[in-house]
Amino acid sequence: MNEPLAERLRPKILEDYVSQTHLVGKHGALTQHIKQGLIPSMIFWGPPGTGKTTLANIIATESGRPFYTLSAINSGVKDIRDVINKAKQSGGLFTTKNPILFIDEIHRFSKSQQDSLLQAVEKGWITLIGATTENPSFEVISALLSRCQVYILNAFDKKDLETLLKRAIDNDELISKKNINLKETNALLKLSGGDARKLLNIFELIVNSFESDSVTITDDAVLQKIQNNTVRYDKTGEQHYDIISAFIKSIRGSDPNAAVYWLARMVEGGEDVKFIARRMLISASEDIGNANPTALVIANNTFQAVATIGYPESRIILSQCATYLACSPKSNAAYKAIGNAQQLVKETGDLSVPLEIRNAPTKLMKELGYGDNYKYAHNYDNNFANQEFLPEEIKNSKLYDPGNNVREHAHREFLKQRWKDKYGY
Secondary structure, three states: OOOOOOHHOOOOOOOHHHHHOOOOOOHHHHHHHHHHHHOEEEEEEEEOOHHHHHHHHHHHHOOOOOEEEEOOOOOOOOHHHHHHHHHHHHHOOOOOOOOEEEEHHHHHOHHHHHHHHHHHHHHHHOOOEEEEEEOOHOOOOOOHOOOOEEEEEEOHHHHHHHHHHHHHHHHHOOOHEEEEEEOOOOHHHHHHHHOHHHHHHHHHHHHHOOOEEEEEEHHHHHHHHHHHOOOOOOOOOOOHHHHHHHHHHHHHHHHHHHHHHHHHHHHHHOOOOOHHHHHHHHHHHHHHHHHOHHHHHHHHHHHHHHHHHHOOOHHHHHHHEEEHHHHHOOOOOHHHHHHHHHHHHHHHHOOOHHHHOOOOHHHHHHHOOOOOOOOOOOOHHHHOOOOOOOOOHHOOOOOOOOOOOHHHHHHHHHHHHHHHHHHHH
């Protein structure tokens, strides 16, 4: 049998589905849709190996609908039209159970390919279920996105992954024939990164590497055997997130040599140029920020340029940006500031805006004191007037702490001159 373990264990019914209880639990949104028989078009967004394809299959099975599938990696507009025509014929005119069209990696479809789906979704000829590892807000056209519900699938937690391992040991027709002692799981769980498919494939590889039917699995054994079976970069799953993580960490660590190496691994693997550029755009703000604001400009220009040019020339632009970011001074002060602010919002709720800085577009609002005593900064020396901008309950909350670099030293001095007594810069 050549079918991999992850495929052999793929659940067929909702009761066997592991994880994503916020969607398929007793009160989950998808559970209710299936019970009611009203399945909307939807986008599943989540990391690899979180059950997007499996869930689409189960929905089709339990709702009794014809099921068609396409992969955006190797399908074109003609393939889409052919499937839509088949779906229209199988669905008929007098049934609410229109066929489901599942499209894997839908973010890899071009605008014209996504456009070709619009009429079929709008007319109800098909129910579209798209799966993506990328933020659909960026990768799915707005017209199509507005016709779909977006559901987020989370990476599997430790309990979920251990459940899958136990299921494999107890129930798989091949694995269950062996005497397996799963002594340690930490290495397996770390290598999987929350990817259930990856976990099961690694587990099967480890089990099959033992010559006898008596198998004891320890963390050391797993690490040793995996190092001897390193997989090639796979832009659709296995090392996708490991390599991009190594790339970004190399930039963050100011190592242009490592950064360009990991970049080359992705380029040689045919990784989507926009995926790489988008991660650098995030890093330019998260890891460099105000230590070198030009980094964000260069990263944004890089994103726009590679989206227009594509391979092979884009590799040069990506390299220029990666080496520039790696050689830039680093600061996560802006990243930490918004994190601090969001945490404060969660702790304190919706506090009232101080009256003096409220907008006062109507006569009644002016009569109620909106905008009274507001000091227009440009009317004061150095364009600064000492006044309160935070709600009374959280005044003096210091959320932004400039980093230790030349540019943000200037920020600190600026703030110290104005807010030393208030925020303690």
